[in-house]
Amino acid sequence: MTISVQIHPSSSSLYMFNEPETSTAYSLSGHVSISISPSQFYFDKARSAKAILRSLTLTFEGYQELVTHETGYTATRLCSFTRELAPVEAMLLSTDGREDRDHNGKTAVWNFVFDIPVPGWLPATSTFGSDLHGAAGTRYSLFAEARFASFGEGHARGWSLAALCNSISPRDRVVHAKRCDVEITRFMQPEVEFDADAGKLFGDMTYAIDSQSDRPTRTNGDPTRIPEDVLKKIEVLATVPETVATDADDLKLAVRLRAAGLPLEQQRRLRLTDFEIKLTQTEHFHKSPQSSYVAAFPLPDESMQTDRRPLQNPHPTKAMYDIGLITAAVSSPDASAFSSTFSLLPKRHSGRHKLPKGGVSFAHESASESEVAWCKLEVAVPFSHVQVNEDMDWERKYGRVKALRPTEETPLFCVHHEIEVDLTCVYDSDVEGQKPATERLVFSVPVTFARVPPQRAFSAKDFLAIPALSSISSSLPSPIPSRSASPAPSTASSSSSSPSYNEFNSLPAYSQLYHPNGDRKINYSIPLPLYTPKGCDPPEAPPYEPSATHNFVDGKLSL
Template sequence: MATLLKAQTSNAAKADKKRKRTADAMDVDNDASLQIQPKRKKNKQRVMLLSSRGVTHRMRHLMNDLETLLPHVKKDAKLDSKNQLHLLPELADLNNCNNTLYFEARRHEDLYLWAAKTPNGPSIKMHVQNIHTMDELKMTGNCLKGSRGLLSFDKAFDDSEWGRLTKEVFTHIFGVPATARKAKPFIDHILTFSILDSKIWFRNFQIVEKDPLKPNGPPETSLVEIGPRFVLTPIRIFEGAFSGTTVYSNPEFISPAAYLDMYGDPDASTAYSLSGVVRVSVSSPYSLFERRRTAKLLLQSLSLTFEGQSEIYTHDTDYSALRLCAITRELAPSHPMEFTNEGHEEDSDPCQWDIVFNLPIPGWLPSSATLGMEDIGIRYGLYATAKFINLDSEQSASSWSFATFCTPFRSRIRSIDSRKQITVRRYVLPPHVNRPTTGVVNYLVNSHSPSEKTDGSKKRIPADVLSKIQVLASVPEDVDVEAKSVPITVRLRTKDLAVAECNRLQVTEVGINIVQQERWSGIYDVGLYLGREHSESVCRTFTLLPSKDAGKYQLSEDNYAFATDAEQGDNPTWYTMEAHIPFVHTSPADLDLDIEDWAGPAIIRPSSSSPLFSVSHTLAISLTFSYDVPDSDERARERLNFNIPLSFGRYLPSTPSVGSSPSILRPSDEAQPANHGNSTESSHPAFESPFSNLPPYSQLYDDNGDRKIDLSIPLPLYTPREETSKDENHGNMEYSSPTCPEEKNTTCLLVDTIP
């Protein structure tokens, strides 16, 4: 027994030694203060990622890329109804997520992104554009799957309240916590958010510590883009999660559904689709003395009409109007439909039903335009008319009111109208076609003999000499109205002219002017005979040259450009003159105030032709020739004037370059000098033309979204590069004179010469 008690006492003593000392047993200096380390705040962010019905394969691949970049994402199934956004906070709570990224697709074309903090908000709705996925870009960079990324925000986020709020929300959503279950303890890429043109540009870069061209060299940190990339346009910021009051609304955002884009020249054999929904809302009327009654409506018909009209007004033709088109579709079924808000009488929001429509719009319609100071011009609109019977008013006929006396005289069928303005825009090329850079139109102008009535005292160039001068003018097929200059090429030569005459002829001056002509017609000319009082039209012509540019270009003296034409035989060399002619968007010419009152300001418009209003552009070129009169010291001068038609149009706005070559950002580059002139200028990446080297998306993926794998094309065999010496390369170099287009490929335009 004594041995057992001794063992228990020994074990208790050992336990006391291992036990932690209490605060009283600690020797703490009275002068020293006890410092408690603050508890580190843990980042516990989880993001729910889901989409609506109707997303395309490109949108789905973008979601997969975001899921790869964000390991703390929990992907959920698609949301069936787009009108049940209030269910998203509950879904996020079920998935144990406090952030939500919701992709909403509209009409299988437009994509909207909701970024929300659940369950209390705020939430941001944005329009997603210029989507390019990782597989589509084929960048050379690569990052570890599941690695964490750094977040880089532009300084412009701190300049506005909505920018600071968006930055905070994006930090919670795109910032991967270190404790995420799928995250790896590596940081090898950077997510950048930049603001440019009131849009948020998203890019993803890999952090490369060594240059792949110098693997054994010193470490040099650089950034290589790996994708994806997209652009976000903020629309609205709500106080709550997918609901609540509007905190911010972007006044510059215009819904893409309000536009109908057409491409190319007007063509009656083409048609475009205008789709959307007609929303029917039913709510119960308010009452101070009784509960709100159930509203019951019996829809008889719902017609939708797309109508276009053209209106003009001038002092000479007065007011004229013409209906361009009227397309009507009945959206309601043949049998009546009942709409009721039973069970939702006390709700603040009305019960809504969306009825889908799809109207074919002819492709010959002119683009929308505003003419004159008044609100007239070429306009289009959608007009919806609903006819229904109010069943609630018939069932409550027992209640008496003054309106009861008028019941026998009123129609049971009521109607209500709604209107939405549609803007038709026409572009030169569709978005999937690359913009041409060398498309030109050539015009061959042959001189004609001047009038026989000549002044005997004035020396003239002989008619047979002028008739043998050929002018070849080259202009672009279409000129962008947003550009600032037009490239012009003028070529001159003589044909079958004697050697002596070629040595006497020289070019002294070139004049170029860009003219816009607008024509208002009182009635549409359909080819029938009309009286003069009905066929009057009013024209306005003004120049588009800048006020400081007279359009006159003096050439050098003794410019005998045709001296060697006779020696070269039947195919003499063209004398070429190239220039970029500037033009302005608002004409500086002084116009009559009375004409400007009904015609509007003199601004540049795209070339178009409509029943009552048309716009045309002309390039007026004048060439001044001097001729050495034989056996005399005098020189005769003649001026050759001719007009060439120009076509102005609109091109789609340029987007960031999506070429296959990677974009690299380096912290320092000695080869590119920095701009020290303006330190406040923001440094954004330069943007190039869209779709420069990117293949069509249909060549990469099938309709179901699966990646296409073409095994029939073998890999090319490797062949070493042939090394040639500098002497061999120099010996093989050939010099060739510039070639000019042949005459058989040109469009001939014969214009009389004006002396």
């Protein structure tokens, strides 16, 4: 008799949305199948097969493994949930009545349905560190184990070759299913309405910059340096998108400068002549979970961690490190973390740009004293979409995989992005024939990269066309960052296939319509209908005007 157990999730991918949240959960559903087929022998025909199912457990396990030359092997368990799928009482599984007419054995199958809530704070599946002996990183897997007792096969004769084999086989058996990997992908969901013409999915973040000179030491009266009293009057604003899609072509950067505290004549002497932009990705590796992450998210306690309860599917290098075949290069126990930074600019892009015609003046010739103008600089910064095993020269040199990643915080691995701007400003001398003073202002601002689901331009009118939403469209709130707890797609799909638009945006997220406690969200900006006494015509309601939005335009607040 042959018994097999297989795991069949509804989808091999689980999609999560927006920032990790401890108050959200996602559904991972499917079924576990148990197949029983009688043994077949050349001189004997199978009659039936029976097995008593004592238990059927399904375990969802998430874990992080870090393998680098600097840290060696380290692992942490992110979560582990076990569900019993079999009935409380032992269940008899039998192929009686399932034999076919030509006496060939026929497999009987029983399906046990499962639905596991997966916490919404879990990090996305990813590969990082060394992949010399196989990919390591963040992984999620399903494991199933079935326990049977007193199973056997019935035959018409009292003695047969099948009965002899069955008599010497073990009476109890534990059958394990083949591991089933589940890929978790996290998306940042854009607001419901966006500027389709400009292709903007997210808003902008503006930073007031305290720029620093690249030459901190200063000598009084140095004619090659811009005077300190002039330098302090230069104001700098930098604007970047709140979120940059990892599949976007470039990053939009806007820099504005002015020296409103200087007389107009001095403003005209200030010019921006050239600039340099660096876009970097910094990866932080840790041998143990960060204390800040442990405080924010409910990782399993010490009794559930890998040193006391080994992973069911550890990385191959774990055994090599355990027996000393491979050793880490860490020189002291205090060296428990390290960082690595590389440029995201394309290889043939230097990032240095020189402005034509001697640069841009802080104040044009026709400007008046009362006019406060900004010197504007708008740049589309391209970035490389490098993936794992593409830049093999870099990976061989540093012993780690290289890839453009979303900005994220995880227990053992963190990714941060930053854009550094180097502005060269000159200050023309009022002495004829003297060279202008020069100063380089350097600053950096953080940038957030994220995966974004496929989008198309739509407006609130699209929601009105959906019958299921026509009755609630008037109460749709203004675009609110979603903390959706929607289940994973119910149809099976390949992990390499891209999710369709309808899969994400045909309905608003749960958190856009309801509060965490289940109460319905109310958009108070939409007025209630006016009261009308019986028998009277309803008065004409004033036209609805949405609440004013505030935008900074050229340094001035406009409504």
